[in-house]
C-alpha cells in the first residue's frame with residue numbers, strides 16, 4: 635500500500651508555509667508503461683512527486699530547497715504564463731513550472747518533468763494538453779541529441795519513441811526506434827520495447843501501453 639506523510643513546509647523563496655503530503659512508501663505490481671510510467675500503486679502517487687507553493691508559485695520536489703536562480707526564473711513571463719494557464723491541469727502546471735526552473739542545469743530531469751506533466755494530463759483525459767506537454771518533453775530531449783550510449787541515453791531514446799508515437803508522429807517514432815536499436819548498450823528490454831513500439835506504430839496506435847502487453 636501507499637503511505638503518505640503530512641508535512642508543513644516553509645517555502646525557500648517566499649518564506650511562507652503550506653501543507654503537503656510526502657510519499658512515505660508505495661509498491662509496484664506489474665511492469666511499467668513503454669514510457670516507464672510505473673505500474674500501480676506507485677503509478678497513482680504522481681501528485682506527491684512535486685510541491686507548489688500556494689503563495690508564490692514556486693515548484694520543486696521539495697519546497698524547502700532552493701533551486702539556482704529560482705527567484706528570477708519565477709518572475710519571468712514564461713513561468714508566470716504557465717502558472718496562470720487555465721487550460722493546463724493543476725498538477726501539470728506544477729511539473730511544467732519545475733521543468734522550466736531546472737531546464738538549464740538539468741535538461742534530462744526537465745524532460746522527465748514534462749513527461750510527468752503529460753501523465754497528469756493523461757489522468758485528466760486531456761489529450762490536447764497531454765500532447766502539449768509531450769511536445770515540451772520532445773523539444774527538451776532533442777537538445778540532447780545525439781544521445782550518449784549510456785544508461786541515461788538509452789532511457790532518453792526509449793522515452794522519445796513513445797513521446798513521438800503518443801503524439802501521432804509515427805515517422806519520427808520509427809526513426810527514434812532505429813536509433814535505439816543501434817545503441818551499443820541496447821539490451822533485451824530495449825529490444826523488446828522497440829519491437830512492440832514498431833507493432834503499435836504500424837497500427838497508428840497512440841494509446842498508453844504497458845510493457846506487460848508486449849508480445
Ligand SMILES: [Zn+2]
Pocket residue numbers: 645646647648649650687688689690691692
Ligand atoms: Zn513560496
